[in-house]
Amino acid sequence: MKKEIQIFCAKDWVDYELLDTGEGEKLERFGPYTFVRPYEDAVWKKTLSNKTWENINGKFWSSKTGAKGGWKMIEKNKGNVLSKWEMSYKDIKFIASPTPFRHLGFFPEQAHHWDFIEEKIKEAKRPVKFLNLFGYTGVASLFALSAGAEVTHIDASKSSIEWAKENQKLNSHLGLDKLPMRIICDDVMKFIEREEKRGNKYDCVIMDPPKFGRGPKGETWKIEKDLPKLLSQVRKILSDKPLFVILNSYAIEASSLSLGYALEDVFSSLEGSVSSGELCLLEKSKNRTIPLSNTAIWSAN
Numbered sequence: 001m002k003k004e005i006q007i008f009c010a011k012d013w014v015d016y017e018l019l020d021t022g023e024g025e026k027l028e029r030f031g032p033y034t035f036v037r038p039y040e041d042a043v044w045k046k047t048l049s050n051k052t053w054e055n056i057n058g059k060f061w062s063s064k065t066g067a068k069g070g071w072k073m074i075e076k077n078k079g080n081v082l083s084k085w086e087m088s089y090k091d092i093k094f095i096a097s098p099t100p101f102r103h104l105g106f107f108p109e110q111a112h113h114w115d116f117i118e119e120k121i122k123e124a125k126r127p128v129k130f131l132n133l134f135g136y137t138g139v140a141s142l143f144a145l146s147a148g149a150e151v152t153h154i155d156a157s158k159s160s161i162e163w164a165k166e167n168q169k170l171n172s173h174l175g176l177d178k179l180p181m182r183i184i185c186d187d188v189m190k191f192i193e194r195e196e197k198r199g200n201k202y203d204c205v206i207m208d209p210p211k212f213g214r215g216p217k218g219e220t221w222k223i224e225k226d227l228p229k230l231l232s233q234v235r236k237i238l239s240d241k242p243l244f245v246i247l248n249s250y251a252i253e254a255s256s257l258s259l260g261y262a263l264e265d266v267f268s269s270l271e272g273s274v275s276s277g278e279l280c281l282l283e284k285s286k287n288r289t290i291p292l293s294n295t296a297i298w299s300a301n
Helices: 050-054 108-124 139-147 158-170 188-198 223-236 256-267
Strands: 002-010 016-022 025-030 033-038 058-061 070-073 085-089 092-096 129-133 150-155 181-185 204-207 212-214 220-222 244-249 272-282 289-300
Touching: 002 108, 002 289, 016 050, 025 050, 092 139, 092 158, 108 139, 108 204, 108 244, 108 272, 108 289, 129 139, 139 150, 139 158, 139 181, 150 158, 158 181, 188 223, 204 223, 220 223, 223 244, 223 256, 244 256, 256 272, 256 289
Parallel strands: 002 272, 033 058, 129 150, 129 204, 150 181, 204 244
Antiparallel strands: 016 025, 025 033, 058 070, 085 092, 212 220, 244 289, 272 289
16 A cells, blocks of 8 residues: 655635744634634744734633633734634635634644545545544535535534534535535444444545543543544445545644554555645745644545
């Protein structure tokens, strides 16, 4: 099985910009608002001026800095920030909202995966079943749905499931609100084990497992222990002609090679190739490629 090391860089954003990074932080524009969030890997100096970094709508304080963790909105600069607002990537709309976990309901660097999903499903020119595990607020699911796939979206968080439903309704301009999409609140492992027993198969799978999590009935997930079992179970529910499997992780920090080796180990019997690398964004201030997540993709030949 051929494996390639790559940089996956999302470049087509309009509503989002990575303005600058440095000194453990990143400066970003989300639609009409500008925020500062922690980015511990930024071990270099900031490029833009202090005035630019201070002229923001809000900042997420990490508890590691000594200050109380959480969002602090700066009203004096640009007025109140809405609790949620619309954003879009290409034609797909979704809700942005500051969460207690420092992110805003989506990860901009994953736009590369959204492009990949859309392209591969359209290229297939056949009925495709798409499964999104740990699906969060469902932006990837919407790109699969828009491309023509039959979509199943799974997450153990009730709030994320409701957010995903709201995002689907938001895309009435594309008719996505009328298309059937299974959005299910469930423990991922229990769901795919039942799918195997039912004989249900999928052509495409994307998963972004957390380091630690709990299911709706108190089930526990630890990536170091459960990832091999998850990948093995996913292999059992792949169709006879699968298109791709995407494994993304913010939890495994050592190297994207680890994810690539994990996919190689489980999917070695399939005809295809594994590419592993980093999901990145282009920094506006200095035109640098900023790595934000490790990822690996198995793709059919």
